[in-house]
Amino acid sequence: MDIRAExxxxxxxxxxxxxxxxxxxxxADLVDRLRSVASxxxxxxxxxEQIVGHIFYSPVEIEGKCxxxxxxxxxxxxxxxxxxxxxGIGASLIQHSIEECARLGCKAVVVxxxxxxxxxxxxxxxxxxxxxxxxxxxxxxFMVLELARGGLKGCSGTVKYRSEFREFE
Numbered sequence: 025m026d027i028r029a030e031x032x033x034x035x036x037x038x039x040x041x042x043x044x045x046x047x048x049x050x051x052a053d054l055v056d057r058l059r060s061v062a063s064x065x066x067x068x069x070x071x072x073e074q075i076v077g078h079i080f081y082s083p084v085e086i087e088g089k090c091x092x093x094x095x096x097x098x099x100x101x102x103x104x105x106x107x108x109x110x111x112g113i114g115a116s117l118i119q120h121s122i123e124e125c126a127r128l129g130c131k132a133v134v135v136x137x138x139x140x141x142x143x144x145x146x147x148x149x150x151x152x153x154x155x156x157x158x159x160x161x162x163x164x165x166f167m168v169l170e171l172a173r174g175g176l177k178g179c180s181g182t183v184k185y186r187s188e189f190r191e192f193e
Contacts, residue, residue, distance in 0.1 A: 025113065027120045030066035030078070035059070037075040038068060045103035055101065057188045058082045065097065065128065067121045069104070069113045077104040079117040081125060082188075084134060086155065088181015097125055098185055099135040118145050122171065131175030132168055134183050139164040154180030 030038060035056070042052035058064055061082060069077030081097040099121075104113045122145065125133060134150060135142055136157060147167035150156065153176050157166040166183075170176055 025069055025071045025076075025116065027067055027069050027116060030068050034068055034075055038066070038078045041068075041075055041078045041105055042101060042103045044105050045109075046101070051101040051103065054188060054191075055080050057191070058186065061186065061188075063095070063097070065121065065125055065130075067117060067124070069117055071108070071113075076108040077113040077117050078102075079114075079121050081121065081130075081133065082186055084186070085184045086179055086181045087158075087184050088179070090176075090179040090181060094175075094179065095128075095130050096132045096134065096183075097130050098183070099133050099137075100185075100189075102137075115144070122169065126171040131172045132170045134166070134168045136161055136166050139167070142167050142169075145169065150183065156182050158182050158184050 039052045039056060042055060043049055063083045065081040067079050068075045079102045081099055084096050084098040086094065086096065102114055102117060122133065135147060147169045149163055150166045150168040151163045153168050155168055
């Protein structure tokens with residue numbers, strides 16, 4: 025399996041992976057809408073020349089107390105074709121993309137996801153770092169991973185996702 029940055033010719037396959045993984049169009053349509061936004065990061069997992077997984081990051085902001093121009097990304101969505109799930113593809117996508125996000129200067133990544141899954145990669149409840157989600161979600165489901173030591177030092181407030189997310193609630 026190979027993990028690489030998404031290319032223009034991957035758009036249709038990425039859309040299909042998200043629809044298959046979530047059994048609805050919302051996540052796929054959200055990625056399609058966000059793709060043109062500056063500072064998004066998108067990777068695909070390829071096996072036997074077929075895209076079998078996808079991970080996407082888009083910029084988020086902290087409304088509250090935080091350093092100006094702090095580069096933070098929100099991970100959403102992570103998708104793997106159903107027949108390829110539970111084979112470590114999602115984990116490989118997360119590990120590879122986190123390293124790339126750090127290399128790009130991202131200080132932290134937030135995720136709204138399974139509290140049993142994401143801590144394996146170092147995510148902790150965002151509440152522990154003084155952050156909360158703009159959506160009404162359980163504290164343990166909204167997590168953050170600092171990619172730079174002390175990257176969130178002095179930050180507190182509400183994490184705001186791009187307006188495109190509200191269109192797909």
